[in-house]
Amino acid sequence: MGDLSVAAMNGRLELEEKRSLVLACLRAATSYALRALALSVFLNALPANAQQVTQVPPFVGTHSETWERFGISQIPSGTSILGGIATISGDELVTFTSFMMCLVHGMPSDGTILMYSDRPSGPLTVSFSQPVSAFGAYWGSGVGCFGDPPSILTFRDVAGNVIGTDSFVYTGDGTLAWHGYQFGTPVATITRIAGDGQEGVAIDGLQATVAASPGVALGNISTRSLVQTGEHVMIGGFIVQGTGTKSVIIRAIGPELTQYGISDALANPKLELYNGTGALIGTNDDWQTTIIGGVITSNQVSDIQNSGRAPTAASESAIIADLQPGNYTAIVRGVSNTTGVALVEVYDLNSGASSSLDNISTRSFVQTGEHVMIGGFIVQGTGPKRVIIRGIGTELTQYGIADVLADPRLELHDGTGALIATNDDWQTTILGGIITSNQVSDIQSSGRAPTAASESAIIADLQPGNYTAIVNGVNNTTGVALVEVYDLD
Secondary structure, three states: OOOOOHHHHHHHHHHHHHHHHHHHHHHHHHHHHHHHHHHHHHHHOOOOOOOOEEEEOOOOOOEEEOOHHHOOEEOOOOEEEHHHOEEEEOOOEEEEOOEEEEOEEEEOOOOOOEEEEOOOOOOEEEEEEEEEEEEEEEEEOOEOOOOOOOEEEEEEOOOOOEEEEEEEOOOOOOEOEEEEEEEEEEEEEEEEEEOOOOOOEEEEEEEEEEOOOOOOEEEEEEEEEEEOOHHHOEEEEEEEEEOOOEEEEEEEEOHHHHHHOOOOEOOOEEEEEEOOOOOEEEEEOOOOOOOOEOOEOOOOHHHHHHOOOOOOOOOOEEEEEEEOOEEEEEEEEEHHHOOEEEEEEEEEOOOOOOEEEEEEEEEEEEOOHHHOEEEEEEEEOOOOEEEEEEEEOHHHHHHOOOOEOOOEEEEEEOOOOOEEEEEOOOOOOOOEOOEOOOOHHHHHHOOOOOOOOOOEEEEEEEOOEEEEEEEEEHHHOOEEEEEEEEEOO
């Protein structure tokens, strides 16, 4: 249609308003029937797995679209949006300062320009060249005409499978309404259709978060050590990064370790979960008995069983939590101050979400033999992950720990148990395995260099798989230490 003048656009809007008011009464009854029929047929056709969409409040994604850069114009179908990670397709796509939505004027949500499609003959489609883990926008459609048919959104993954839908009716005063979503599986295509097949739509303030590459994720972290009392309990820390909630199961394992030759396993481990402010937000002692409080609002036994991560012993502990981005700490101690070897674990239950587990650490008392500290983690996906692994001791004195491990030694093993890297004193690189050159400069540049020369660090580019970091004391010394894995990508 070419460029549209403001006068022409205003004339069109006035004509549409009159047309809407005249036709409203004539079409109301049939539109309601069409809406019900279209919605029923559409939803009944959905596959059983279309349940991976969660509604979320407004957020700031990795990419946004406000339409301001387009000015007042017609938008060709297939126009690139959201910083080049997506295209928008459909007919009658126009950017303007407002949109006559029958009885109300739709107004921009974040500036002076919105986009609308007036009585389209087909769907509005947003196609992503980089799949997204979250998407949201402000929407509006007709009020008081044509039976107020709903907008129906369909979300498809890269294979074209429907992973979820949403349907909503706009009832506002012209202020566009937010609808945001987090996806269990990254989404490649979003389509919008009207319940009557032709009701117009306005959209503004688009936000999208590109899903993390499947080759760059840490997941399923664990640490084994001797759990004692007081300052010598086991403390596991992890960070949830991203824009959405992360569903995890946290476990404290004791008796299960006996099958691996551990004779002094912690018989009855108790688990506590704290947020970044130090507030206790969840606790468990015996996973088959839920303790309500904090983030735990209902019985979790069935969810734990269905997660595939239920402990094997009734005396072991587990918590399922949907966690917002932030820092978290899991503490394992023995009921009635008992001691023994235990395992603290965090498993990611929705790896496709718009958040990830990162920067994991565990603090405990390091002894010798079976009582050294062993940290496990998994690199998930198809590509390599660059990490720095640290064995920290002396630095802990600033936090009031008197009996720190003065000289921690760090070993990295792969999933076969093979030793692939080692370090004792981070300022001296030990070549061998995956370490092929001096790492001191890289460690300093990472921003994660230990503060004491006697502490250890390894930088590694790791292929997907299971890895184990072992911290012990040089010359069989003992003390409190910290093992950490930081994501450098």
